[in-house]
Amino acid sequence: MKNILILLLALSMLCGCKKDGKTPGVPEEPVVNDTLAVNYYKPSVTTETDVPQFTIKNNKVQFTALGSNENGRYKKINQIYISDADSKTEWVSLLNGLNQPEFFYAVNTDTKEKLPELYWMEHKDGGTVILRYYKYDWTNRLGTLVYEADVDVNNEVRVLFDNTVNASAPNTTSSIRSSRGAGTAVRSSEKSAFSPKSFPSPVLAFERFSSTDDDTSVDVDINDFMAELKKLKEQGIKASCRVSSLLNTADRGLVCKLADVLDRYVNAQLFNEVARLDEQQRSSDLFDFQGDDNDYTVQSFVNFEGLSNLGERHFNSIRSAIPDIGSFRDWFTSLLATSNATVDDLDDLSDSNGVIQVGLSWDTDQTDIDLHVTDPSGEEIFFSHPNSASGGYLDRDDTDGFGPENIYWISDIPDGTYKVHVVYYGPSTGPATNYTIKVINGLGVSRNFTGSLSFDIRNAVPVTSFTKRGNQLTFN
Structure with a gap:
């Protein structure tokens, strides 16, 4: 009898590989x-x-x-x-x-x-x-x-x-x-x-x-x-x-x-x-x-x-x-x-290479403040030269107040130093204005720079410069 019980136990263990047609250790498709x-x-x-x-x-x-x-x-x-x-x-x-x-x-x-x-x-x-x-x-x-x-x-x-x-x-x-x-x-x-x-x-x-x-x-x-x-x-x-x-x-x-x-x-x-x-x-x-x-x-x-x-x-x-x-x-x-999301909603995304975006805004109506950025090769982007050989471009020239104006590089961005300036273009009777420059790379870097301008300062006013290496920005 003892031998029979042992035999039955062994057979049950051999047959235990399946229960209700399911194999232990093998994941199944979920059943709803x-x-x-x-x-x-x-x-x-x-x-x-x-x-x-x-x-x-x-x-x-x-x-x-x-x-x-x-x-x-x-x-x-x-x-x-x-x-x-x-x-x-x-x-x-x-x-x-x-x-x-x-x-x-x-x-x-x-x-x-x-x-x-x-x-x-x-x-x-x-x-x-x-x-x-x-x-x-x-x-x-x-x-x-x-x-x-x-x-x-x-x-x-x-x-x-x-x-x-x-x-x-x-x-x-x-x-x-x-x-x-x-x-x-x-x-x-x-x-x-x-x-x-x-x-x-x-x-x-x-x-x-x-x-x-x-x-x-x-x-x-x-x-x-x-x-x-x-x-x-x-x-x-x-x-x-x-x-x-x-x-x-x-x-x-x-x-x-x-x-x-x-x-x-x-x-x-x-x-x-x-x-x-x-x-x-x-x-x-x-x-x-x-x-x-x-x-x-x-x-x-x-x-x-x-x-x-x-x-x-x-x-x-x-x-x-x-x-x-x-x-x-x-x-x-x-x-x-x-x-619903539109093209405008989803035109804002960077990959892990990052981007460069320099944005300008200011606080007075009916004034024309211009953004200028010089790339590592020395080429300057601004309203009358909105595109550079390095791929940078000005999105718009706001001539009647507040901004924003943005200069972008989005792919194949050259390493080197970038210089940011602002110019009070007009009108000659316009009030003094406060400006904000934001430099960001889409990967968490975000730096703001503020200052004041008036028409009597006709030259480009330097704001900041930064150096790009890979996907990192270092401010000088």
């Missing part, structure tokens, strides 16, 4: 076990912009594609909207001309304001992404690069630039594996005391972001939506969570909460079941679909102008509490009013 609504918003024969195209949701979580339609076809996805009712946070990702997620940021539903966490996914050849996180002031369009990381096609992450420790050490690198928690933090576990400073500087890739390739942006469907949602999850949100966990940055709780939500819902199971129900949707506008673990209610809507909420058919509970939302049109109009 839920009922999800899938909505198709059919395009009209006219041209439409910023309209919903597809939604997948329950009462807690929602994923919606908003974009442009043309001649009865889904032409392009412009935005991906994600909401999580538990955290009262909404996220928006802006897609570039190739239907790739390029920027993403969060919105606080209660305050109806965009949060200062802003992320830029710059897509490179071969499927890699340069991921950048900024602390951003949306009202004044000012912010600072916090970190920069490389995300490869296998979703492995390497930190290229860490501005939370020391802006003078841009080449510090750390590698992080693709799964949550798998990376070993090489930084101190103590929270970084990062204090963001302001800058404005033109984004280096916005021209490509804004471009559209018509050959690749026509006839998108819900499967394209799912593919870009997956890319946003892996190379954007989960990668940001891993970097923020490694560097212990202030966005960690926010972005990692979203990563957990996406891990629960956006997985191979959902992709497979959406692809299957999409086949059935082509022949039916209203049906129930039973997946392996989830149930779906699928419905197509031809004209959403007169739609009511229909028992939260179209959006989850996060926006149902907002007053004055009585229809579907009210919902996405309110959303876009809060979440």
Whole structure:
């Protein structure tokens, strides 16, 4: 009998490698076990912009594609909207001309304001992404690069630039594996005391972001939506969570909460079941679909102008509490009013090489004060010579008071010494004025210089000079 018991125990241990078909030690795809609504918003024969195209949701979580339609076809996805009712946070990702997620940021539903966490996914050849996180002031369009990381096609992450420790050490690198928690933090576990400073500087890739390739942006469907949602999850949100966990940055709780939500819902199971129900949707506008673990209610809507909420058919509970939302049109109009970002909002971002921006403002109306900056080669930029061979340029010549005037260098910036002057150009009867010069590099360096001018001082007044070496500025 004893031998039989030992044999049975051994067999049970051998068979213990699986339980309910699951292999210990092998991570599984998350299972939602839920009922999800899938909505198709059919395009009209006219041209439409910023309209919903597809939604997948329950009462807690929602994923919606908003974009442009043309001649009865889904032409392009412009935005991906994600909401999580538990955290009262909404996220928006802006897609570039190739239907790739390029920027993403969060919105606080209660305050109806965009949060200062802003992320830029710059897509490179071969499927890699340069991921950048900024602390951003949306009202004044000012912010600072916090970190920069490389995300490869296998979703492995390497930190290229860490501005939370020391802006003078841009080449510090750390590698992080693709799964949550798998990376070993090489930084101190103590929270970084990062204090963001302001800058404005033109984004280096916005021209490509804004471009559209018509050959690749026509006839998108819900499967394209799912593919870009997956890319946003892996190379954007989960990668940001891993970097923020490694560097212990202030966005960690926010972005990692979203990563957990996406891990629960956006997985191979959902992709497979959406692809299957999409086949059935082509022949039916209203049906129930039973997946392996989830149930779906699928419905197509031809004209959403007169739609009511229909028992939260179209959006989850996060926006149902907002007053004055009585229809579907009210919902996405309110959303876009809060979440939309324009070219002007996003032309302010630097990479880890930094920028040079010299800004001038003054405090008297109907006066013309001019900004002059001389680059390391001796070439002077000002109103009658607004561009230099070194790449510097004057954005505007303000002739009637207050400013600002700005001189920028945004790429291939030469090392050397830069000299800043101001001139009181006129009028001859104008009052004395107080001016402020700000010199900033987009990586946390921000220096202000103030002084007074009057018309009787006709010569250029020296304000400051600084020397650039790499991405560092030293004031002389």
